[in-house]
Each structure stands twice: as C-alpha cells, then as structure tokens.
Amino acid sequence: MAETETESGLKIVDAFDLEPDLRALLRPGELVEGIGGQYHHLPRYFYEIPSHEAARQIRVTPHFGLNEFLLVDLKEAARIRAFPRYVPCAIRILAFYLERLREATGAPVHLAVNGGYRSPAHKLSVAATPHMWATAADVYKIGTVVLRERASIETYNRLIEDLTDDLYVMPYGHEIGKADDHIHVDLGYVSIVPREISEDRLEGPQPRPRFAYEERRRGDRRGWPREPLPEVLPAAAHGSPSGHDK
Amino acid sequence: MAKSPAQTPDAVDVRQSVAKAEQSLYASVLAIRGRHEIERLGIAFYDAETTLQWSYNADLAFHAASTMKLAVLLAVFRQYTRGELTLDEPVHVRNKFVSIYDRKPYMLDINRDTEGEIYDHLGRTMSVKQLAYYMITCSSNFATNLLVDVVGVPVIQTALDELKIDGIRVLRGVEDHGAFEAGLNNEVTANGLLKLLRLVAEGKAYGEEASAQMREILLDQRYKSGIPAGLPQAARVAHKTGNISTVHHDAGIVYLEGRKPYVLVILTQFSSETGRTTAVADVSRDIYECLAGMNGG
Numbered sequence: 001m002a003e004t005e006t007e008s009g010l011k012i013v014d015a016f017d018l019e020p021d022l023r024a025l026l027r028p029g030e031l032v033e034g035i036g037g038q039y040h041h042l043p044r045y046f047y048e049i050p051s052h053e054a055a056r057q058i059r060v061t062p063h064f065g066l067n068e069f070l071l072v073d074l075k076e077a078a079r080i081r082a083f084p085r086y087v088p089c090a091i092r093i094l095a096f097y098l099e100r101l102r103e104a105t106g107a108p109v110h111l112a113v114n115g116g117y118r119s120p121a122h123k124l125s126v127a128a129t130p131h132m133w134a135t136a137a138d139v140y141k142i143g144t145v146v147l148r149e150r151a152s153i154e155t156y157n158r159l160i161e162d163l164t165d166d167l168y169v170m171p172y173g174h175e176i177g178k179a180d181d182h183i184h185v186d187l188g189y190v191s192i193v194p195r196e197i198s199e200d201r202l203e204g205p206q207p208r209p210r211f212a213y214e215e216r217r218r219g220d221r222r223g224w225p226r227e228p229l230p231e232v233l234p235a236a237a238h239g240s241p242s243g244h245d246k
Numbered sequence: 247m248a249k250s251p252a253q254t255p256d257a258v259d260v261r262q263s264v265a266k267a268e269q270s271l272y273a274s275v276l277a278i279r280g281r282h283e284i285e286r287l288g289i290a291f292y293d294a295e296t297t298l299q300w301s302y303n304a305d306l307a308f309h310a311a312s313t314m315k316l317a318v319l320l321a322v323f324r325q326y327t328r329g330e331l332t333l334d335e336p337v338h339v340r341n342k343f344v345s346i347y348d349r350k351p352y353m354l355d356i357n358r359d360t361e362g363e364i365y366d367h368l369g370r371t372m373s374v375k376q377l378a379y380y381m382i383t384c385s386s387n388f389a390t391n392l393l394v395d396v397v398g399v400p401v402i403q404t405a406l407d408e409l410k411i412d413g414i415r416v417l418r419g420v421e422d423h424g425a426f427e428a429g430l431n432n433e434v435t436a437n438g439l440l441k442l443l444r445l446v447a448e449g450k451a452y453g454e455e456a457s458a459q460m461r462e463i464l465l466d467q468r469y470k471s472g473i474p475a476g477l478p479q480a481a482r483v484a485h486k487t488g489n490i491s492t493v494h495h496d497a498g499i500v501y502l503e504g505r506k507p508y509v510l511v512i513l514t515q516f517s518s519e520t521g522r523t524t525a526v527a528d529v530s531r532d533i534y535e536c537l538a539g540m541n542g543g
Contacts, residue, residue: 181340
C-alpha cells in the first residue's frame with residue numbers, strides 16, 4: 001500500500017488503495033476529455049484529511065488553510081464530502097501560487113464555494129477541468145472587493161498575468177469558458193507523483209514504498225539525532241525542517 | 247360552529263344552509279370583482295370542519311407569480327423524504343442562473359433590501375432548510391432559484407404528478423426574462439393550489455412529518471396583506487402570496503380557534519398594473535364571514 005505521513009500530519013494515499021466506492025468516484029489515473037478535445041490522466045496520489053478539525057487547522061501556506069480548498073456544496077458527491085476526505089497532492093503548488101497572489105494584492109484572497117478541489121463526481125465537473133486536479137481556484141473576493149464587475153475582474157486578471165506566466169487566467173465574459181462573477185486561475189493538469197513511487201506499474205496498487213521523509217519524521221518522533229548541517233549554512237537553518245506547514 | 251352533515255340531526259337544514267351560503271358567496275364575490283375591477287378571478291376553498299367545498303373559476307390558469315414556490319417547497323420535501331437530500335446540506339449562494347429559453351446565463355437584480363440575509367451570504371453557503379424558509383417567508387426569488395437548481399424542474403413536476411396535483415405547471419425559476427418574453431411561464435389554477443395545500447394540511451404531502459415541516463414554514467409568512475388581512479387577529483395562516491405587476495394571489499391554510507382549518511386560494515389578475523389592492527383580503531373576509539354565518543356566528 002502506498003500510504004505515508006507528511007510533515008503536516010497528512011497521509012499520502014494511492015487512490016487505487018481506497019475503498020471501491022471512493023475509487024469509483026475519484027477515478028485515479030483515468031483519462032478524461034477536456035473541452036478542447038485533449039485527454040488527461042486524473043490524479044492518483046491524494047492527501048488524506050482525517051477530520052473537519054484537521055482541515056481547519058492545517059495551513060498549506062501561511063495564509064491558506066486546507067479547508068479553503070475543500071469548500072463544496074451539495075453538487076459534490078456526499079461520499080466525497082464525508083471525512084476522511086481526499087485532495088490531490090498538487091494542492092500545494094496551487095496554494096504556493098495563491099500565496100504569491102496574496103502578496104501581490106496585499107489583501108486576503110477568498111476562494112468561492114466549489115472553487116477549489118472538485119472531484120470527477122462533482123456536478124460541475126462536466127469535462128476535464130483543472131479543479132479535478134486541485135490546480136484551479138475560483139476567487140470570488142479579494143480583500144473587501146466582491147468580484148462581480150467587469151472592471152474589478154479585469155484589473156485583477158491583469159495583475160495575475162503580470163505576476164506569473166504559470167497561471168492561466170480565464171477572461172471576463174458571460175459565455176462558457178469565461179467568468180463574470182469570479183476570477184478563475186489554474187496551473188493546467190499537474191499531477192504529483194511522490195518520489196518514492198515507481199511509474200512503471202501505474203495501472204494498479206503497488207507495495208508500500210519507503211518514503212524518505214517518513215523515515216525522517218519517525219526518527220524525529222523517537223528523538224533520534226539528525227545529521228548536523230554543513231558549516232557553510234547559517235545557524236538559523238538548523239531549526240524546524242517544515243517552515244510553511246506549521 | 248357548523249357541524250358536518252353526518253352529525254347534524256336535520257340534514258335538510260344543513261343543505262339549505264349550504265345552498266344559502268353558496269348563493270351569498272357568489273353574489274359577494276361578483277360585487278368584489280366589480281368593485282376592484284378584477285379582470286380575472288379564481289377562488290377555491292375547502293373547509294375541513296363543514297366539508298364545504300366551493301369554487302369560482304377554479305380551473306382558470308393564471309400566471310403563478312410566487313405561488314409556484316409552493317411547488318418548489320413540495321419538491322424539496324419529496325427529495326428529503328426519499329433520502330435524496332438532507333435539509334442541512336449546504337448550497338452555494340451564487341447569483342447566476344441559466345435561462346430555460348436560450349440557455350444563456352442571467353443574474354437576479356438583488357440587493358440587501360430585497361434579499362436581506364441571503365444577500366449577506368453571497369459567495370458562501372446556506373442550508374437547504376434556510377433557503378426553503380426564506381423562499382416562503384420572505385418570498386425570496388434568489389432562494390427559489392437556488393432551490394430550483396438543487397431539485398431540478400423535472401423533479402418539481404414529478405412531485406406534482408405523484409400527488410396527482412393538476413393545475414400547477416412549473417417550467418422554470420423566477421425572473422427568467424428571456425423565458426417570460428417567449429411566453430414560457432409557470433401557471434397555477436385555484437384548484438391546483440387547493441389540492442396541494444389540502445395535502446399539506448392533512449399530512450398527506452410526503453407524510454405527516456414532511457407536511458408538518460412545510461406547515462411550520464408557511465405559518466411564518468411575513469406578507470400578511472392577503473388572506474390574513476380579512477380574518478380576525480387570532481387566526482393563524484400557513485400561506486404563500488404571489489404578486490407581480492398585474493396579479494395578486496394568496497393561497498393558504500386558515501387555522502381558527504376551536505375548529506378544523508379551511509384551505510383557501512384566491513387568484514386575481516388586473517388589466518393594468520395595480521399597486522396595493524385589498525381585493526384578496528376582501529374575498530378572504532367574505533369567505534370567513536360566510537363560514538361564520540353558517541356556524542350561526
């Protein structure tokens with residue numbers, strides 16, 4: 001079983017190891033067609049979030065809690081909404097970019113309901129949307145500005161485009177593929193494969209690999225001494241190894 | 247209080263009393279219609295105490311206005327009793343809907359004055375039960391459209407069909423101007439709404455528990471210028487109004503101390519836009535007085 005524990009206390013799971021009903025909803029590795037006719041493999045490796053409390057407490061970046069990416073309504077399948085919940089590992093990359101957006105705007109960035117991760121079973125998941133990879137965000141409010149007007153949406157769209165080429169920004173408009181009551185950004189179809197996973201046998205569950213940081217955390221818990229850092233690094237770098245998860 | 251015919255020693259007296267009441271009602275309804283210049287009028291009522299049922303143009307179809315929200319409420323509780331929906335499930339409060347006419351998205355013209363608490367939840371979630379409550383008690387169009395999206399128009403029609411409620415046709419949510427221009431409107435008849443409310447009153451709308459919850463919501467109605475305005479202060483009315491430019495409706499279950507309830511539906515349509523009208527209240531008062539007269543009051 002590919003299952004391990006990360007620095008934030010979350011296990012990484014291989015969705016092929018999940019219960020059949022969950023697996024059927026998450027459809028790991030399955031090819032899904034996008035609106036433009038391109039096909040993409042759905043993510044396979046997920047963080048397991050044990051409880052609502054954990055989702056509320058765990059910060060993915062300094063300003064983004066895990067729960068913000070899990071806000072869904074009844075359009076999401078009830079089984080997916082029940083804890084333990086699962087979110088693709090790429091959520092960290094999305095959060096990293098949203099944190100940069102927050103720095104650039106200098107104001108809190110609010111994700112809309114159904115605007116973070118959406119499973120393939122979500123009613124809004126009509127085609128391969130990066131939301132199914134946890135690499136898309138719908139932002140409905142920045143600071144106190146509710147994004148309902150063309151001017152505010154286009155202003156922030158421009159800001160994001162100037163910030164990075166990595167984020168796709170949906171243009172303002174009323175038609176499908178455009179947004180008029182939020183800002184949609186996404187990183188495309190990014191899947192994270194933990195470094196310990198061998199990709200030559202992706203079609204089914206594999207034996208549980210030994211994850212490097214799992215060993216490290218186990219050592220920390222048991223008080224095993226760690227290798228000292230080389231002298232070239234400043235002393236401050238000897239502190240906690242997991243800065244942004246705390 | 248009038249007794250039912252089976253309990254009355256002299257059945258002939260009862261029949262005469264009913265005939266007199268009906269005649270008197272008919273005359274007074276015609277007078278109200280003339281006085282208020284009502285272009286079209288539909289009335290239906292059923293009194294559980296006397297088993298008296300009376301109607302006037304009760305199969306005439308009207309623009310439903312907000313009375314269609316009763317059908318949405320029914321569909322919500324259908325899904326609830328079938329286990330397909332729980333009342334505390336979260337719904338995204340988002341002002342974006344799709345027209346049934348051309349599938350184009352549209353938004354409601356909302357502000358804090360018209361939508362109050364729901365407006366404050368924009369971008370967040372509210373529970374199905376909260377939305378149902380605001381849909382009925384404040385006649386929130388926003389809550390209605392959100393719930394129509396939750397249950398779906400076909401389920402609303404299925405609920406009506408399952409309960410054999412003819413005379414209510416729900417095609418869409420509210421403020422779908424494209425559909426309105428194309429003549430695609432929700433319609434009701436007095437008999438249709440009467441049937442629906444009778445089922446709710448008698449605990450037969452998806453069971454006693456669901457019916458009781460619906461009655462509880464309907465009793466909290468904030469708009470009281472229709473049926474309640476024609477009744478004594480002590481009366482409690484579980485009802486839903488419907489007002490747009492030329493139509494003013496009210497449909498409800500009337501609870502009076504010491505007797506079984508009666509169900510009353512009053513649908514009115516005027517030739518031109520009217521402001522406040524007391525027509526519905528006047529009809530309500532007439533019917534109340536007629537029933538009180540039969541009771542010897």
